[in-house]
Amino acid sequence: xxxxxxxxxxxxxxxxxxxxxxxxxxxxxxxxxxxxxxxxxxxxxxxxxxxxxxxxxxxxxxxxxxxxxxxxxxxxxxxxxxxxxxxxxxxxxxxxxxxxxxxxxxxxxxxxxxxxxxxxxxxxxxxxxxxxxxxxxxxxxxxxxxxxxxxxxxxxxxxxxxxxxxxxxxxxxxxxxxxxxxxxxxxxxxxxxxxxxxxx
Amino acid sequence: xxxxxxxxxxxxxxxxxxxxxxxxxxxxxxxxxxxxxxxxxxxxxxxxxxxxxxxxxxxxxxxxxxxxxxxxxxxxxxxxxxxxxxxxxxxxxxxxxxxxxxxxxxxxxxxxxxxxxxxxxxxxxxxxxx
Numbered sequence: 038x039x040x041x042x043x044x045x046x047x048x049x050x051x052x053x054x055x056x057x058x059x060x061x062x063x064x065x066x067x068x069x070x071x072x073x074x075x076x077x078x079x080x081x082x083x084x085x086x087x088x089x090x091x092x093x094x095x096x097x098x099x100x101x102x103x104x105x106x107x108x109x110x111x112x113x114x115x116x117x118x119x120x121x122x123x124x125x126x127x128x129x130x131x132x133x134x135x136x137x138x139x140x141x142x143x144x145x146x147x148x149x150x151x152x153x154x155x156x157x158x159x160x161x162x163x164x165x166x167x168x169x170x171x172x173x174x175x176x177x178x179x180x181x182x183x184x185x186x187x188x189x190x191x192x193x194x195x196x197x198x199x200x201x202x203x204x205x206x207x208x209x210x211x212x213x214x215x216x217x218x219x220x221x222x223x224x225x226x227x228x229x230x231x232x233x234x235x236x237x
Numbered sequence: 238x239x240x241x242x243x244x245x246x247x248x249x250x251x252x253x254x255x256x257x258x259x260x261x262x263x264x265x266x267x268x269x270x271x272x273x274x275x276x277x278x279x280x281x282x283x284x285x286x287x288x289x290x291x292x293x294x295x296x297x298x299x300x301x302x303x304x305x306x307x308x309x310x311x312x313x314x315x316x317x318x319x320x321x322x323x324x325x326x327x328x329x330x331x332x333x334x335x336x337x338x339x340x341x342x343x344x345x346x347x348x349x350x351x352x353x354x355x356x357x358x359x360x361x362x363x364x365x366x367x
Contacts, residue, residue: 177332180339182307188332197355201326208322215321227317228302231328237348 131159135174142176142187142229150225151189154232157214158191161206168194177231190233200236207232250283251361254354261350270346271337277350277357278334281327281364282312288367291315319367326360 133155135143143151155172162169170192177188191207193200211232215223257276260269285291286308294315302314309331317324333353336343343349 177335179307179310179331179335181335182310184306184310186328197352201355201359204326205322208320208325211321226321227324228306228314231332232321232325233329233332235352237345237352 131155131169131172133172133174136176138176139174139187142185143174146222146225147187147229150222150230153214154189154211154230157210158207158232161203161210162191162193165199165203165206167199167203170194186231187229188231188233190235192235195236197236200234204234207234250280250287252280253277253283254280254357254361258354261354265350267346270350273350274337274346274353275334277353278330281330281357281360282309284361284364285316285327285367286312288364290319290367291364294318316364316367323360323363326356327364330356330360 151174158169158172161167173188173190173192175188175190177186178184179186193203195203211226215226218226253276257273257280260276261273265273291312295311298311298314302311306314313324313328313331315324316327330353333349337346337349
């Protein structure tokens with residue numbers, strides 16, 4: 038039957054389901070597979086298996102997930118994020134307050150320590166899921182020993198055991214950090230800066 | 238002949254903390270709480286001072302530290318050299334104790350004592366292992 042172009046509209050063409058594609062050569066040719074030879078297709082060829090090869094499912098290189106990952110955002114029924122949700126965890130800026138008295142003690146060398154120290158505190162807080170309220174840099178004077186020290190106090194919103202565990206983690210991170218510092222900076226950390234955590 | 242006290246008869250610094258905890262009742266006055274904070278610090282400080290590792294670190298401190306700081310500062314620096322976390326926690330206890338003894342305007346003593354008590358109770362056993 039010859040079908041003219043005019044007789045088949047585009048709509049008709051897509052609504053019509055296509056015939057099933059033959060899965061094997063046997064189905065295509067209508068001849069049993071065992072009776073077929075390559076010469077039917079390749080002149081002078083040897084007999085080959087004409088059944089389509091079985092394809093093994095590819096093995097995943099990723100380890101199996103123990104549980105389904107949590108979605109990054111709460112999705113609505115449409116599958117799209119609800120308006121107002123964000124793809125990223127909320128990051129609040131942590132205020133670092135320096136008292137006027139401390140400014141006289143913060144030399145360039147001390148400054149070069151304080152910046153990474155803030156970074157260590159934020160990293161450890163993030164890992165321990167501790168919420169930092171603020172960081173205060175001040176000076177402490179011991180009148181008995183006439184001793185001045187820079188105090189680096191991290192004010193956190195946590196229960197005492199959590200705050201102390203956080204404090205311990207900062208100490209461990211500082212001990213690792215000190216291994217890579219020159220002696221003159223290690224001395225400043227050990228002799229001139231007190232790192233305190235306050236949860237009260 | 239006078240001999241020093243035997244180890245068995247030595248005063249245990251952690252008894253200071255036990256005494257402070259017994260003193261800090263719900264109706265404790267500010268004077269009591271300030272005293273308790275001081276005892277909590279000394280429980281930790283004296284424990285640290287008597288440990289062999291800390292003694293060795295104190296002896297190894299350079300002269301400039303020995304000149305500049307008193308014995309409390311030297312012990313704290315020595316503990317910081319061994320473990321930054323413990324050293325800073327001991328340092329915070331010292332700060333609380335100085336405030337308790339010298340700053341007459343300071344308030345919030347129930348919460349300050351709670352912090353000192355919690356810190357010392359956790360720190361003394363850890364310092365005992367040094």
